[in-house]
Amino acid sequence: MSTSVLVLGAGFGGLELSTRLSKELGDEVDVTLIDRADAFVFGFSKLDVLFGKRGSRAVRIPYEDITTPHVRFRQETITTIDPDARRVVTDLDTYHGDIVVVALGADYDLTATPGLADAGNEFYTLAGAEALRDRVASFHAGTAIVGVCGSPFKCPPAPSEAALLLDEHLRGRGVRDDVRIQVVMPFGVPIPPSPDTSAAILRTFAERGIEFVPDHVVASLDPATNEAVLDDGTRLPSDLFLGVPVHRAPAVAETSGMTDGGWIPVDPQTLATRFPGVYAVGDVTSVGTPKAGMFAEGAARVVADQLIARIRRANEPPGYDGKGACYIEFGGEEVARVDVDFFSTPGHPTGTFVPPSTDTAAEKAGYASSRRARWFGA
Numbered sequence: 345m346s347t348s349v350l351v352l353g354a355g356f357g358g359l360e361l362s363t364r365l366s367k368e369l370g371d372e373v374d375v376t377l378i379d380r381a382d383a384f385v386f387g388f389s390k391l392d393v394l395f396g397k398r399g400s401r402a403v404r405i406p407y408e409d410i411t412t413p414h415v416r417f418r419q420e421t422i423t424t425i426d427p428d429a430r431r432v433v434t435d436l437d438t439y440h441g442d443i444v445v446v447a448l449g450a451d452y453d454l455t456a457t458p459g460l461a462d463a464g465n466e467f468y469t470l471a472g473a474e475a476l477r478d479r480v481a482s483f484h485a486g487t488a489i490v491g492v493c494g495s496p497f498k499c500p501p502a503p504s505e506a507a508l509l510l511d512e513h514l515r516g517r518g519v520r521d522d523v524r525i526q527v528v529m530p531f532g533v534p535i536p537p538s539p540d541t542s543a544a545i546l547r548t549f550a551e552r553g554i555e556f557v558p559d560h561v562v563a564s565l566d567p568a569t570n571e572a573v574l575d576d577g578t579r580l581p582s583d584l585f586l587g588v589p590v591h592r593a594p595a596v597a598e599t600s601g602m603t604d605g606g607w608i609p610v611d612p613q614t615l616a617t618r619f620p621g622v623y624a625v626g627d628v629t630s631v632g633t634p635k636a637g638m639f640a641e642g643a644a645r646v647v648a649d650q651l652i653a654r655i656r657r658a659n660e661p662p663g664y665d666g667k668g669a670c671y672i673e674f675g676g677e678e679v680a681r682v683d684v685d686f687f688s689t690p691g692h693p694t695g696t697f698v699p700p701s702t703d704t705a706a707e708k709a710g711y712a713s714s715r716r717a718r719w720f721g722a
């Protein structure tokens with residue numbers, strides 16, 4: 345009899361897990377993959393949309409394209425997770441799994457930052473990036489702030505990338521001299537685990553006249569005065585705000601009783617939750633790695649390998665190593681990479697910087713197309 349696996353969320357984690365189980369186990373497994381959305385979007389595509397490089401329709405990869413054998417995709421909204429019973433209720437059906445894997449990612453709490461939702465000032469949702477695109481395209485003078493509103497947040501390099509790409513965009517339109525760009529971030533440096541990466545970003549900021557405001561978040565926006573208000577009350581003029589919203593676990597994860605301190609705790613080696621047969625991967629967890637697609641994918645591979653070993657009665661596979669990479673857009677068609685290792689020296693993540701180049705830009709494009717082919721067969 346095949347093992348039934350319920351995969352909740354079809355992002356980086358859910359797609360990799362489903363694909364790997366199908367490829368390795370064939371009809372020994374029966375995967376139901378549930379997501380409320382009708383299409384997958386790479387997080388980094390939102391920067392393409394924000395700067396008008398690609399339209400929002402072009403970056404959507406429809407889930408109806410999933411052709412992976414033994415994987416049944418359901419476009420439904422999950423309303424209840426009962427981790428003790430491994431039972432999941434959606435707006436349309438009820439499911440039970442021998443195994444449940446929660447890969448629901450992180451949601452945004454726009455209301456946590458007064459003024460953020462009213463003004464449509466964030467680029468972390470596709471709709472937000474699309475709405476900001478037109479404001480960016482017509483912006484010609486004043487102060488632009490790329491501001492992080494809370495921590496943790498997805499893809500720590502993304503605010504730096506947004507600032508560098510904004511600089512490039514404004515130069516291309518010949519209006520850069522009339523715009524001040526500031527980046528507000530809750531860290532002392534852009535990428536704390538990698539001093540070399542941080543130094544390269546700060547050096548490039550200095551060369552391009554981008555100001556870095558460390559150790560703060562944006563607490564609110566004041567539309568009456570066009571100011572961003574920091575967590576210590578400092579007010580910064582803000583004519584254009586590119587915001588990173590406060591993140592939180594999806595409400596259904598919170599009400600399931602699985603979260604602790606806002607996120608789902610897991611065994612860092614196995615990604616098992618405290619509920620037998622229930623795992624969690626990716627942004628929804630507090631595993632200790634960054635909220636980034638490549639890390640979600642790596643964690644999903646570990647869970648898949650454990651399930652494969654369990655079903656095949658094979659030896660326990662290696663645990664999660666907490667390693668991953670992030671690409672960083674520097675503008676000028678150049679991309680850098682930072683390879684980060686979170687677990688080898690507990691409490692002291694380390695990062696290795698690969699400087700920006702067109703070769704790494706090609707590598708990033710290859711990464712995206714390989715995942716598209718693997719997960720969607722396209």
Ligand SMILES: Cc1cc2nc3c(=O)[nH]c(=O)nc-3n(C[C@H](O)[C@H](O)[C@H](O)COP(=O)(O)OP(=O)(O)OC[C@H]3O[C@@H](n4cnc5c(N)ncnc54)[C@H](O)[C@@H]3O)c2cc1C
Pocket residue numbers: 352353354355356357358378379380381386387388389390391420421422423447448449450467468469498499502594596625626627628635636637638639640669670671
């Ligand atoms: C601007 C930006 C740039 C980024 N750049 C990079 C980058 O260069 N490299 C990188 O590695 N990462 C990047 N990321 C981060 C990356 O997109 C996320 O970390 C990654 O998507 C997390 O994967 P996941 O599987 O944990 O969750 P997700 O990919 O977010 O998937 C979770 C899924 O769960 C679904 N879901 C949630 N709640 C429900 C519900 N109640 N019912 C049904 N379905 C539900 C969602 O629709 C979603 O499809 C970037 C993100 C942004 C916003």
